[in-house]
Amino acid sequence: MPSPPTGPTGSIALPEPAGGDVRTGERAGRGTADGGLGRRRAMRAHAAVATSLSVDGRTVVGRLASAPPLTLRQTGPYTVHLVSTAAGPLGGDRLALDVDVAPRTTLELGSVASTLVLPGEGESEMLITARVGAGATLRFTPEPTVLAAGCRHRLIVRLALEPDASVLWREEIVFGRYGEEPGRCHARFDATCAGRPLIRQEFTVGDPALDTSPAVFGAARCVGTTFLTATAKEALVADGVAVLPLAASGTLVSALAGDAVELRSRLKWGEKAASVDGDDCVAYGGRTGGPGIQ
Amino acid sequence: MNPALLLIADSRLPAGGHAHSGGVERAVASGAVHDVPSLSRFLRGRLHTAGALAAALTSAAALQASCTPISPAPDTTEAGTRDVTEAPPATEGGAEGGDDRESPWVRLDDEVDARTAAPAQREASRTQGRLLLRVARRVWPSSVLDELARTVPDPHHPIALGVAAHAAGATPEEAALAAAYHAISGPATAAVRLLGLDPVAVHALLAAFTPDLTAVAAQAHFAATSAYPAPHLAPRWEALPAYSAPALDLLAEQHAQAEIRLFVS
Known part of the structure; x- marks a missing residue:
């Protein structure tokens, strides 16, 4: 995917199909159209975070492009938190987050609060695209996504790894x-790793005929997965x-x-069990031994 | 409909399907499935997740088989009766391994692997696939089944089912229908045996699922043809559905670790 153009405020504008209202930078608020009659416009936001390797071999968070409601704040040498600066996503919103972890660098990405997906006009979408370079470490542990009644949401994650990348990627969904x-939802x-598929999974929440099936979610109110490169x-x-x-690794x-x-x-019990058995330390907060994001 | 589809979908086809409960045995042991209504909820969830996935993958395999140019295998005259276990070992980087790595069957099998997170389910799928492939090569001898056995000796069940259906003369959509039916018929009869349910009531349940079976097969076929619209284009199997069912994953692993089992899976 080519890099989107970077705006003067460090925000990036996602090329969107006609009808999309591209809002970037600090001005991107929750606007109301139609002379303040209360009908809001859907938000289009594209945020990005990228690391690079400094000359002395340390990780530098070289790019931090917020696009409200996706606001990114650096909270440590290689730690970044998502800070929601608007409610939602609401129906119709299309949010995208690009994560680029350069070879041999480390990034920990968390969020300060859970994401509450709210209803609105149409479907909301969150698309996360992450590339993790050779020998790089990524720990992605945001707070849960909560599906409020009436929402219609799509959550798409594409994770492309290079060999020897070390990743822990946690995803939690709460049913209302x-x-x-x-x-x-x-x-x-x-x-994928070097183009070969490691894991492909999809599921739907919110179909009453299927949610309570003993084959699908049973009596559960939350579903979560953590993908680890450790086997x-x-x-x-x-x-x-x-x-x-997994079959490949x-x-x-x-x-x-x-x-x-x-x-x-x-999930944390499983992450720990997988890492103890495996060959990976990312579950404990990265190679440098710093405190992990909870 | 091709009559061969009846043979493929028949539980009496000696391909070992009766030994698998598709998670029902553990769901019965935990109490989650205990009567006909709870079995109905289980089967509906299974059909629209694991069943829809198997149907799409089966349709993809049948499509791949119909688009695969027939290349003469080294020993085609013998191949029909040869036992699969005698097929050359798979693609572990041997002398001729470099070629097989690019085989469309290895690629498709990798995509099934990536969509089957639970090791117990992968094993059950490969066991059933290997048995079905062995039976199909004798019942419907064909070069495409031989080619599959050569490159992937123990294919996942949807791949074996799709190629077997093609060899028997069925269309990819009919193959998807057989996969969808297989996803619920085995678990349903397993539940009859495990719970002593009224078999007629359970068959009425299966009959009520027929509109769902048709819809699942049609959607699966649409997904497969969207991923592989024409023989001269490279298939985009990564775009195939990847429906998962977290409870089935848990049940499969719980069952694999259980001490007393009637069914293999």
């Missing part, structure tokens, strides 16, 4: 706020969580739970 039926996750020695299973060594920790706290603890 407390006591609420979830809206609809379609999530797709694809990870667990063997499959493990505990209450609501399985550690699944890597591990998928897959969990179901009644609430977000239980989901997080099940």
Whole structure:
């Protein structure tokens, strides 16, 4: 994917199909059209973060392009947090985040709060594209995505790894706020290494006929996965969580739970089990031993 | 419809399908499936996740088979009766391995692997695929089945099913229908045996799923033809669906570690 043009404020404008309202930089707020009658325009935002290797071999967060509501803040030498500066996404919003981890650098990406997906006009979309270079480390551990009633959301992750990349990628989805039926969400996750597929997965939340099926989510209210490049020695299973060594390489920790706290603890148990058995240290917060993002 | 499809979908085809419950045995053990209504919810979820995925992959394999130019295998006269276990070992970088790595069957098999996160499910799929391939080569001898056996001796079940259906004269959409039916018929009869359910009530359940089977097969075929619209274009199998069912993954691994089992999976 070619690099989008960088604007003067460091924000980038995503070329969008006709009808899209491209908003970048600090001005990109939640606008209302039609003379303030309350009908809002859908947001189009494209944020990016990229690392580079300094001459003395350290990681430099060389590019940090926020596009509200996706605002990025550097919180450590190689740590970046997503800070939501507007509600949503709401229906119709199309958000994109590009993550580029240069060879032999480290990036930890988290978020300060969970993402609440709200209804609106049409479907909202979050597209995350990440490239992790040879020998680089990426730890992606945002707070959960919560599907509010009536939302219609697409969550697409494309993860392209080079050989010897070290990755921990966690994804958590909560079916509605407390006591609420979830809206609809379609999530797709694809990870490849040197072009070869490691894992491809998709699921839909919010179809009442399928959600409660004992084959799909059963009685769970949250679903989560963590993809790790470390390959667990063997499959493990505990209450609501399985550690699944993948066919090519890597591990998928897959969990179901009644609430977000239980989901997080099940995923972390699986991440730890996969990393202890495997050959990877990224689950403990990267090679430099700094504190990880929770 | 090609009558051969009836043979392929028949549970009496000696390809070992009866030994697998598709997660039902563990779901029964946990109490999640305990009567006809809960079995119905299980089967609906299975059909629209694992079943829809298997149908798309089966249709893709049948499409690939129909687009594969027939290249004479080294020993085609013998191949029809030869046991699969005698096929040369797979593609572990041997002397002729470099060529097989580019085989369309290896590529498609890799895509099935990537869509099957649970090792227990991969193993069950390859076991059933190997048995079906062995049976199909004897029942419907064809060079495309021989080529599959040569490059992927233990293919995933959807690949074996798609190529077998093609060899039997069925279309890719009919192959998808057989895959969708296979995804629920085995688990349904397993539940009858495990719970002592009324077999007529369970067959009424299966009959009620027929509109879903048609829809799943049609969508699967559409997905496969979208990924591989014409023989002269390179297939984009990465664009195929990748439906997953977290509970089925958990059930498969729980079952693999259970001490007492009636079914293999």
